[in-house]
Amino acid sequence: MENPHRALVLTAPGQCSFAFGQNIPVGHGPVRVAVEYSGVNYKDALAVTGTGKIVRAPFPFVPGIDLAGTVLDSALRRYPTGSQVMLTGGGLGESFSGGYSTLQFVESEYLLKLPDGMSTRTSMILGTAGLTAMLSVMALQRNGITRGEILVTGASGGVGMIAVKLLDRLGYAVIASCDSSYLWYKLKGLGASKTMGRIHAGRPLEHAVYDAVVDTVGGGGLAAALTKVRRHGCVATSGNVAGAELRTTVYPFILRGVTLAGIDSNTASMQDRETAWQRLQAIIPEQEVDQLFMGTIGLEDIESVCYAKIQGKAPGRFLVDMKNPLENPASA
Ligand SMILES: NC(=O)c1ccc[n+]([C@@H]2O[C@H](COP(=O)([O-])OP(=O)(O)OC[C@H]3O[C@@H](n4cnc5c(N)ncnc54)[C@H](OP(=O)(O)O)[C@@H]3O)[C@@H](O)[C@H]2O)c1
Structure with a gap:
């Protein structure tokens, strides 16, 4: 055969x-x-x-x-x-x-x-992106961010969309940033309270408007995000689509006590993976998982x-x- x-x-x-x-x-x-x-x-x-x-x-x-x-x-x-x-x-x-x-x-x-009750299909709609989004949220929580206004950069991406959904479900107010404006409506449906284009670096410290950031773009997007975070906020960063280089100053860290938390889903421990997947399953109902992907190929x-x-x-x-x-x- x-x-x-x-x-x-x-x-x-x-x-x-x-x-x-x-x-x-x-x-x-x-x-x-x-x-x-x-x-x-x-x-x-x-x-x-x-x-x-x-x-x-x-x-x-x-x-x-x-x-x-x-x-x-x-x-x-x-x-x-x-x-x-x-x-x-x-x-x-x-x-x-x-x-x-x-x-x-x-x-x-x-x-x-x-996890019991999760299908192979659901696990791969979420995949590495879902794990990364959940690990980012867990990093914010570990750093004391349990409520407030959270910026998600690269919100139209796999990691970003899932982060928007998770944060909204957990009661945060979510601001979704990306240039794919045709997806802003979808992001609103996932729970974003506000949508806007990509953010760009300006002064070393800008008016602080976010309690925390889930950053999936790195480069200039991450540099800009750091300047807009409130005192003792946290930025969980995972991506480099906007560049691998980070040009920043120490001011967000030493004048506002901001924490920069790196996320590497690739080498996350088994314990963190198990916790993250249990939490993904608990937070996102199975019947809502289909909102989180663009299509089957x-x-x-x-x-x-x-x-x-x-x-x-x-x-x-x-x-x-x-x-x-x-x-x-x-x-x-
Ligand atoms: N560290 C980890 O464990 C981990 C895990 C998964 C993914 N990642 C990384 O996270 C990033 C996103 O992955 P993904 O799978 O979510 O990607 P994706 O679904 O392909 O989405 C790409 C995202 O990046 C944005 N983007 C593209 N070029 C940009 C630029 N020059 N400046 C700012 N934003 C830009 C897009 O937004 P627009 O609408 O603005 O174009 C979109 O939101 C990648 O760098 C990926 O390697 C890291």
Whole structure:
């Protein structure tokens, strides 16, 4: 019988093709997963288009930093055959063969069993973006921000949209900042009390108008956000779409006691992941998860969505449904 497995493969940086059956460069690890869903994150777009040096393994290589599916077999009792699992980051799609394959062997270091009642589809609508948004909110809470006005930069993006929803649900007033004005209406629907364009750096200290910030853009957006935070506020930062360089002064830190909290979902501990996923499930009702993504695509659409993302034309979450029957030209 023909091996039904298929994958999107990078043969070199920015060179995509498809592989089938035995030709798929699968990873190593004690757990073999039938992948049902993945997603497209900004980092995936950097990897697939070759715009950023994301892949740190030999080619050919399967990208995709997220996957969710069912365990086919495993050497570990913790992940019995038939259990539903997800893996986000932790080197997947960077150092180890990733989620854009219907079959994958994975390491267990960051492998999570899905929370009871959460589907593989929901887990991948949220994916790395959901984990990052939740970790950002948890960082604000750890720093004493339990209410008030919170700015979300890059609000039209996957991380930003989920952060808007979470913050609104938790009772904060959310100000959503992004240039994709066609999504402002959607952001209002997710709970933003106000929408506005991107923010830009001005004076070292501006009028302080936010209690905290969930920053997903970095660069000039982060620099601007820091100047507008009230005393003893906090900025949780996770992205670099606006640039990797941060030009700021010490004044927000030494005159207003502002805390800058870095978020790295890739290497978040298992304990933090478990807490974050339980909280995501508790805060966002299953029937409202569909508000948080832009559409479902198949393996064959990933490359074009990634190019659109890099051009700023496709912000937000895209769910990859691996059940989509990509045709194997060899079997035609
Ligand atoms: N640290 C972590 O653990 C972690 C995890 C996930 C993602 N990230 C990072 O977070 C960022 C967002 O990821 P995502 O998946 O949410 O991306 P996404 O869905 O593709 O959205 C991109 C967002 O960036 C904004 N943007 C694009 N270019 C910009 C610029 N020059 N200046 C200001 N804003 C700009 C877009 O807003 P407009 O409407 O204004 O264009 C949009 O909101 C990326 O840098 C990603 O690598 C980090």
